[in-house]
Amino acid sequence: MSFALMTILMSGVNMYAMAVVMQTVLGWNLTFSIWVGAGTVALCVMLGGLRSAIINEVQQFVLIWAGAATIPILGLIEAHGWTNRRLRRT
Incomplete structure (x- = not known):
């Protein structure tokens, strides 16, 4: 149970951190950056x-x-x- 909770919470933190980096470096909107990050992760999971x-x-x-x-x-x-x-x- 603690592993599942930690995974869910860390996924949110990681998505936000990745979006902030993309927003800072690339100048993208925060929401768009979150969707791009989520899509990238989903693609990696599907391929791997x-x-x-x-x-x-x-x-x-x-x-x-x-x-x-x-x-x-x-x-x-x-x-x-x-x-x-x-x-x-x-």
Whole structure:
């Protein structure tokens, strides 16, 4: 359920981001840019097959969560843990 919700929300964000880039670079209308982006994605899915699109989404999901987990872990390592004993005054 969470994967489906995330996929739906991220699709909307990705379509909007792609439309803003096309609007900025090409000067197109935002609505037209969204339709062009949606058509491009639909064409790629039809040509590559739905199975390849699903595999791609699953790979992106894993990579997003791996990246989201790596950032706080690296931050905790850099800060020397939860307590950060190096910065405490004694």
